[in-house]
Amino acid sequence: MRQASPAPPRRLRIDLAPGQRAGPFVLGQSLVRTLAILRQHPKRYRAPIELKYDPDEPFRHDVIVHLPGPGLCLRYDAATQTLVQIELYRLDRLHATLLGRDLATARHVPTFVALHQLMGPTYPGTYHAASERYALDHPGIRLVFPVPKAYAPAPGAPALPLTFPDGTTPVLSRVVLMRPATTPRTATAAPSPPHHPHHPHPPEQRIQTPPLPPLPPPPPPPPGHDAVDVEALSGEGLIIRPAGHRVGFNTPAQAVLAMLGPPEATLVKTDHGVGVHTAAVMAAQAARQATPPRELAGLAPPPAPPPPAPAPQGLTTATYGPDDYFWNYFGYGIDLLFDGARHTVKTIVLHTNLPGHGHFGLYHPCPFRFRDLTSQATLADIAHVFGQPDDSPAAARGGPPDAPPVARAVQPVLFNRHPPTNPFSQATEFYHFDGMVFEILPNRHIASLTLF
Numbered sequence: 068m069r070q071a072s073p074a075p076p077r078r079l080r081i082d083l084a085p086g087q088r089a090g091p092f093v094l095g096q097s098l099v100r101t102l103a104i105l106r107q108h109p110k111r112y113r114a115p116i117e118l119k120y121d122p123d124e125p126f127r128h129d130v131i132v133h134l135p136g137p138g139l140c141l142r143y144d145a146a147t148q149t150l151v152q153i154e155l156y157r158l159d160r161l162h163a164t165l166l167g168r169d170l171a172t173a174r175h176v177p178t179f180v181a182l183h184q185l186m187g188p189t190y191p192g193t194y195h196a197a198s199e200r201y202a203l204d205h206p207g208i209r210l211v212f213p214v215p216k217a218y219a220p221a222p223g224a225p226a227l228p229l230t231f232p233d234g235t236t237p238v239l240s241r242v243v244l245m246r247p248a249t250t251p252r253t254a255t256a257a258p259s260p261p262h263h264p265h266h267p268h269p270p271e272q273r274i275q276t277p278p279l280p281p282l283p284p285p286p287p288p289p290p291g292h293d294a295v296d297v298e299a300l301s302g303e304g305l306i307i308r309p310a311g312h313r314v315g316f317n318t319p320a321q322a323v324l325a326m327l328g329p330p331e332a333t334l335v336k337t338d339h340g341v342g343v344h345t346a347a348v349m350a351a352q353a354a355r356q357a358t359p360p361r362e363l364a365g366l367a368p369p370p371a372p373p374p375p376a377p378a379p380q381g382l383t384t385a386t387y388g389p390d391d392y393f394w395n396y397f398g399y400g401i402d403l404l405f406d407g408a409r410h411t412v413k414t415i416v417l418h419t420n421l422p423g424h425g426h427f428g429l430y431h432p433c434p435f436r437f438r439d440l441t442s443q444a445t446l447a448d449i450a451h452v453f454g455q456p457d458d459s460p461a462a463a464r465g466g467p468p469d470a471p472p473v474a475r476a477v478q479p480v481l482f483n484r485h486p487p488t489n490p491f492s493q494a495t496e497f498y499h500f501d502g503m504v505f506e507i508l509p510n511r512h513i514a515s516l517t518l519f
Contacts (some may be wrong), residue, residue, distance in 0.1 A: 078162040079137040086247035087206020089153045098148040102428045110312035120422040126443050179237035207247035300439040301502050320410045330394035400433030415518045418481040424514045446511040453500050
């Protein structure tokens with residue numbers, strides 16, 4: 068008895084809006100938001116899902132979310148982690164519509180002639196001889212057709228003919244969505260599906276085209292980290308612009324609520340551990356409570372420490388005193404640790420959300436500035452600003468007596484978030500300076516900055 072062949076997988080329904088979106092994936096969308104969508108619908112997008120990035124230089128190349136099942140490739144700017152380009156390269160697995168009209172479906176073959184009738188005329192495209200592809204640009208969308216060299220447009224030809232001499236017509240193989248250009252642009256052929264950010268795309272033939280008429284402006288991206296500028300001040304706290312929020316040490320929880328709103332999550336710090344590396348942190352916090360910090364750009368410290376107040380609902384109190392608790396602001400990429408008895412800020416953690424870190428995908432990257440450093444700095448940049456961390460025994464004891472306090476860096480503390488697998492695989496290093504701790508990834512970039 069013959070077995071019936073398995074039914075082909077259902078096509079993923081997705082509607083395209085040039086220069087704006089492909090289904091739920093909106094240009095300008097954060098990488099964290101995209102990962103949340105994929106987690107909510109794993110069967111719809113046919114796992115596995117591939118994340119491609121440069122592990123050595125994470126800001127040099129785009130971060131790519133590759134969905135090989137439906138044939139989608141989402142490109143994110145490495146610095147802001149916002150969606151800048153959407154590629155669809157397996158149209159035979161999609162039920163794709165363009166603003167509600169059939170583009171590539173089981174009953175509608177996306178031929179050159181059909182798309183010319185659907186979208187109307189546009190400027191001449193570009194033929195990429197190496198990949199034998201012809202790219203045709205409309206505002207906010209690029210259509211790519213495979214064209215054999217035998218039918219390649221002659222040099223100087225105004226455009227590709229709608230049909231070949233044998234009566235056939237090219238069939239669409241790839242769609243690329245990007246922000247529409249409003250200035251003279253260079254039309255380029257779309258590259259092959261990326262396999263690694265180190266693989267450069269082959270050189271392309273280019274032709275200059277006249278200015279394209281712009282689409283109506285797309286909806287602005289949702290409020291997020293890309294519009295926020297965070298200035299970190301050692302010993303004082305944060306200034307979050309453009310709103311001008313000032314979150315300093317000893318800031319009451321009520322003031323934080325008024326500025327940033329309720330936290331997205333709350334975590335009670337019940338695991339106190341042994342604390343063998345916390346002597347410097349405890350000394351700094353004790354000194355801060357004894358002497359109020361300088362005014363934070365106009366934020367005056369409270370005239371006197373507030374009396375103990377009842378802990379927020381849901382927090383526990385141990386026999387040795389109230390537990391400290393974190394407020395997690397994932398949208399800002401910020402964690403705030405509050406004193407459990409005083410309910411004031413005592414520690415601030417800023418996250419970069421770099422791929423490869425144990426918390427990747429949980430926070431939006433915090434675009435902070437700290438003295439002459441940014442969130443894209445490396446360990447070498449930190450050493451240039453604060454002094455070179457030394458692994459010698461003298462440095463472990465605090466450095467020579469005549470060294471400036473900020474340059475007395477102890478040996479890095481190693482920490483692995485998944486010790487059962489391998490205690491030293493992908494372990495991050497913590498470098499302590501005066502009033503701050505940098506968490507460093509194996510690629511020597513900053514994973515987080517802790518201020519206390």
